[in-house]
Amino acid sequence: MPIQRPFLLYLRSRFHLALAISAAGLIVLSAAFLRSRALVPALLIAAVYVALAGGLFFTRRAAAEVVQESDEDQRKRVRQKIASYAAIRERVSVLRLGSDVMNRAVELFLQESGSYLEKCRELDLYSPLANERIERVRDICQVYLGERDEEATGKRYGVPGSADAAPAESLAKDIVDCAEVIRQRVTEDLLGTSGAERLAIMKDLEQKAADK
Numbered sequence: 001m002p003i004q005r006p007f008l009l010y011l012r013s014r015f016h017l018a019l020a021i022s023a024a025g026l027i028v029l030s031a032a033f034l035r036s037r038a039l040v041p042a043l044l045i046a047a048v049y050v051a052l053a054g055g056l057f058f059t060r061r062a063a064a065e066v067v068q069e070s071d072e073d074q075r076k077r078v079r080q081k082i083a084s085y086a087a088i089r090e091r092v093s094v095l096r097l098g099s100d101v102m103n104r105a106v107e108l109f110l111q112e113s114g115s116y117l118e119k120c121r122e123l124d125l126y127s128p129l130a131n132e133r134i135e136r137v138r139d140i141c142q143v144y145l146g147e148r149d150e151e152a153t154g155k156r157y158g159v160p161g162s163a164d165a166a167p168a169e170s171l172a173k174d175i176v177d178c179a180e181v182i183r184q185r186v187t188e189d190l191l192g193t194s195g196a197e198r199l200a201i202m203k204d205l206e207q208k209a210a211d212k
């Protein structure tokens with residue numbers, strides 16, 4: 001995937017910042033020692049800085065800095081994605097489901113998703129399929145709680161429950177299936193990849209998401 005905004009990445013790189021700070025320091029020194037005569041030297045320093053910054057952008061060193069900044073941006077985006085799914089898992093963990101079979105299924109999900117997210121943080125990598133299953137478990141739990149509330153309201157007012165309501169056993173099986181997929185994704189998507197491969201995978205996934 002081509003690097004987006006390479007010049008902006010270059011401007012914030014340590015390589016360029018060292019040059020910018022040096023130029024700013026020389027301007028401050030000229031202002032301190034030359035006072036009223038500092039304008040011309042300051043303009044010269046600024047002109048040299050602009051020329052150097054522009055010329056150095058096309059060097060190999062600058063290219064390496066741009067790639068490094070791009071990779072760091074990618075890692076930050078991956079960590080934010082991991083954190084968002086950890087928050088979903090946390091919300092599932094505090095739900096009061098009131099069903100032994102659902103509680104057991106959620107307990108398995110929390111175990112597998114916890115191991116998955118821990119490995120994600122360790123590798124700076126995630127599996128889109130595993131993330132989808134985390135969202136699906138949240139949705140299943142919300143459906144179950146909604147149906148349980150509807151049933152409780154129906155009993156209170158003598159209204160029969162919905163005939164289409166999914167039984168807890170069926171929803172629990174879906175959760176167990178999701179937990180199994182998450183476990184498999186740890187082995188198939190996360191383990192056995194090098195750092196360079198992980199970055200390439202994440203960039204490819206990001207590009208595919210942008211293309212949709």
